[in-house]
Amino acid sequence: MAEVRPDEISAILRKQLAGFDNEAEIYDVGTVLQVGDGIARVYGLSKVMVSELVEFPNDVMGMVLNLDEDSVGCVLFGESQLIKEGDTVRRTKRLASFPVGNAMLGRVVNPLGEPVDGKGSIQHEAYMPIERKALGVVTRQSVSEPLQSGITAVDAMIPIGRGQRELIIGDRQTGKTAVAIDTIINQKQTHTEEAKENGIEPVFCVYVAIGQKDSTVAQVVAKLEEHGAMEYTTVIIAGASTPAPLQYIAPYAGATLGEYFRDKGQHALVVYDDLSKQAVAYRELSLLLRRPPGREAYPGDVFYVHSRLLERASKLNDKLGGGSLTALPIIETQQGDVSAYIPTNVISITDGQIYLEPSLFNAGIRPAINVGISVSRVGGNAQIKAMKKVAGSLKLDLAQYRELEAFAKFGSDLDKATQRTLSRGARLVELLKQGQYIPIPVEKQVVSVFLGTQGLLDELPVKDIKRFESEFIEYLELKDQVVLNAIRKEKVLSDSIVASIKTNAQEFKNKFKVSE
Amino acid sequence: MSSFNISTRYANAFMEFADEKKSLEQASKDMVMLEKALINSKDLKAILKSPVINKEKKEVIIKEIFASKVGKVTLEFLLFINKKDRENILLDIAKRFNEIRNIKLNRVEAVVVSAIDFSEEQKNLLHKQLIKISDKEVIPSFITDESLIGGFTVKINDTVIDSSVKQQLKKLRKSLVKN
Numbered sequence: 001m002a003e004v005r006p007d008e009i010s011a012i013l014r015k016q017l018a019g020f021d022n023e024a025e026i027y028d029v030g031t032v033l034q035v036g037d038g039i040a041r042v043y044g045l046s047k048v049m050v051s052e053l054v055e056f057p058n059d060v061m062g063m064v065l066n067l068d069e070d071s072v073g074c075v076l077f078g079e080s081q082l083i084k085e086g087d088t089v090r091r092t093k094r095l096a097s098f099p100v101g102n103a104m105l106g107r108v109v110n111p112l113g114e115p116v117d118g119k120g121s122i123q124h125e126a127y128m129p130i131e132r133k134a135l136g137v138v139t140r141q142s143v144s145e146p147l148q149s150g151i152t153a154v155d156a157m158i159p160i161g162r163g164q165r166e167l168i169i170g171d172r173q174t175g176k177t178a179v180a181i182d183t184i185i186n187q188k189q190t191h192t193e194e195a196k197e198n199g200i201e202p203v204f205c206v207y208v209a210i211g212q213k214d215s216t217v218a219q220v221v222a223k224l225e226e227h228g229a230m231e232y233t234t235v236i237i238a239g240a241s242t243p244a245p246l247q248y249i250a251p252y253a254g255a256t257l258g259e260y261f262r263d264k265g266q267h268a269l270v271v272y273d274d275l276s277k278q279a280v281a282y283r284e285l286s287l288l289l290r291r292p293p294g295r296e297a298y299p300g301d302v303f304y305v306h307s308r309l310l311e312r313a314s315k316l317n318d319k320l321g322g323g324s325l326t327a328l329p330i331i332e333t334q335q336g337d338v339s340a341y342i343p344t345n346v347i348s349i350t351d352g353q354i355y356l357e358p359s360l361f362n363a364g365i366r367p368a369i370n371v372g373i374s375v376s377r378v379g380g381n382a383q384i385k386a387m388k389k390v391a392g393s394l395k396l397d398l399a400q401y402r403e404l405e406a407f408a409k410f411g412s413d414l415d416k417a418t419q420r421t422l423s424r425g426a427r428l429v430e431l432l433k434q435g436q437y438i439p440i441p442v443e444k445q446v447v448s449v450f451l452g453t454q455g456l457l458d459e460l461p462v463k464d465i466k467r468f469e470s471e472f473i474e475y476l477e478l479k480d481q482v483v484l485n486a487i488r489k490e491k492v493l494s495d496s497i498v499a500s501i502k503t504n505a506q507e508f509k510n511k512f513k514v515s516e
Numbered sequence: 517m518s519s520f521n522i523s524t525r526y527a528n529a530f531m532e533f534a535d536e537k538k539s540l541e542q543a544s545k546d547m548v549m550l551e552k553a554l555i556n557s558k559d560l561k562a563i564l565k566s567p568v569i570n571k572e573k574k575e576v577i578i579k580e581i582f583a584s585k586v587g588k589v590t591l592e593f594l595l596f597i598n599k600k601d602r603e604n605i606l607l608d609i610a611k612r613f614n615e616i617r618n619i620k621l622n623r624v625e626a627v628v629v630s631a632i633d634f635s636e637e638q639k640n641l642l643h644k645q646l647i648k649i650s651d652k653e654v655i656p657s658f659i660t661d662e663s664l665i666g667g668f669t670v671k672i673n674d675t676v677i678d679s680s681v682k683q684q685l686k687k688l689r690k691s692l693v694k695n
Contacts, residue, residue, distance in 0.1 A: 024679030025687070029671070044674045070520035 075245035099124030100260035134311035150186030150439020161382030163315025163324035170356030186439035208254035211277030247281035265321025401425020523608035630668035
């Protein structure tokens with residue numbers, strides 16, 4: 001075994017200390033006047049900036065939120081028990097910021113960028129302020145590329161484009177997080193060699209968990225790891241037990257990391273799960289800072305809290321590299337009440353919403369998306385041509401089905417046309433059901449939606465639809481690779497492809513055994 | 517209104533009043549003395565703050581303590597404040613008065629903390645340097661604190677110039693932990 005020589009150790013120590021300068025330091029200080037409930041009022045700190053980080057004793061950090069005439073209001077990112085009246089507070093001259101860089105991928109960090117996954121320190125590239133002004137009009141362009149969620153119902157009818165802000169809203173236990181996680185998992189295909197050949201650029205993901213149980217987040221991380229999605233994902237966690245100020249800044253930290261990728265000309269997806277909890281955290285610290293309460297006791301600027309966050313989602317113009325930052329905020333409603341304060345605010349800010357309903361969820365329609373009231377205001381431009389072609393009649397068929405759904409119980413008493421609409425609708429609803437963690441690539445989505453809207457499934461019993469769909473696609477993959485490859489590469493549905501799908505479907509239907 | 521606003525208003529008013537009566541110098545000295553007295557005497561502070569002791573009694577107390585020590589104008593001001601029920605923020609008023617006076621005269625207070633006592637010569641040298649740095653008239657006060665281990669710190673307003681060994685060790689520890 002090699003020996004460790006003392007002179008070697010001192011040489012290394014000396015080298016480490018070489019960069020250490022022992023000049024006098026100049027810094028600004030203040031004194032704690034009052035502390036409690038995660039808030040400290042500080043006297044002094046005369047030149048401090050809003051949202052600057054300040055240093056308290058015992059390694060507790062704080063952020064300045066209120067500048068009053070004779071004192072400064074700070075929120076604490078650590079235990080307030082560690083701080084006493086009369087303690088010295090130091091300025092850091094650094095705005096609250098978040099470390100960025102590719103090294104952040106695959107990690108679980110807190111909103112200050114400190115790792116919490118036990119995998120050691122992160123070699124970040126730089127610190128960027130968490131509060132950045134959203135980009136102006138001239139730097140942007142309209143959304144033009146699709147962000148495939150891998151969920152057929154979403155990609156066909158509520159398409160999301162890169163740079164869009166799409167709200168996921170619904171009651172508790174309706175699968176809001178599932179939609180977001182599936183979307184993250186589906187981005188795996190954008191990181192493959194094949195996607196590169198097809199001109200699809202990779203999407204880097206950030207999952208911001210605000211006010212959730214740590215166990216729930218651990219499960220999400222485990223799922224992402226299981227599907228190989230952590231390689232391109234950063235999880236920012238501000239759990240239910242973290243102080244409200246950290247929960248409040250977590251989404252901004254996520255946006256900063258997303259902007260890092262966007263500004264490099266790459267693509268980022270940021271999921272804020274969920275913003276209602278962030279609003280509650282902000283309400284808590286606003287009330288403690290004695291800001292006047294407004295509706296539902298939220299402070300007056302709670303709209304601005306969300307609007308400035310979501311405005312940071314953007315698609316840059318080509319001169320700036322054409323990068324994008326897509327935002328998927330999540331809002332939890334109480335008893336389906338979308339007219340509460342925070343839901344209406346966020347609905348008005350975003351470019352559309354995916355509405356999840358408990359009644360659909362309990363009826364076994366999962367993902368429980370109510371396609372009637374879910375919209376995407378800009379995503380349509382981003383859909384691939386093939387999907388746009390088949391999805392048009394899907395929306396129409398489903399709308400007609402919903403209108404006549406109430407008559408379904410009359411069964412055979414109805415006229416032929418109504419019966420046809422009803423049976424078509426029931427098959428389409430069945431077709432849009434999809435399991436969790438099984439995102440479907442867009443070419444397969446196109447084929448299955450095509451089957452449904454062209455009436456190729458009309459003769460099959462409803463309970464066999466899903467089996468037929470999956471077996472047919474498997475059959476197509478084995479027998480006629482050309483079809484799927486063509487849709488994937490050309491992104492259009494040419495006449496020859498249409499004919500080929502039709503003949504294959506007919507052939508397969510003859511072999512398909514309907515279950516008893 | 518916050519007590520900060522109120523004390524600023526009273527301090528400014530008193531300054532103008534004293535200037536009119538041509539006794540600003542005396543008043544300034546009195547206020548410095550008053551601030552010190554209030555900080556050092558807990559009893560006096562408690563009595564002034566107490567709502568149980570009535571105005572008349574407080575007036576007698578103020579007269580007895582300060583009549584022989586402060587100028588006529590200052591005493592008048594103290595009694596006026598007592599009459600206006602603002603005696604509880606007397607310390608704030610005195611503090612603000614001294615602050616505003618210092619700003620007007622381009623003067624700052626500096627607190628020098630050192631591990632060992634400075635010699636007179638060192639004090640003078642440091643004083644000259646501080647005047648040079650701050651570009652203001654500096655009123656230094658010297659304190660010894662052995663916990664600094666070595667070196668000294670100077671605090672002018674909110675800014676600290678720190679060349680103590682304690683601070684350097686702290687910094688060293690941080691840089692080692694980081695790597």
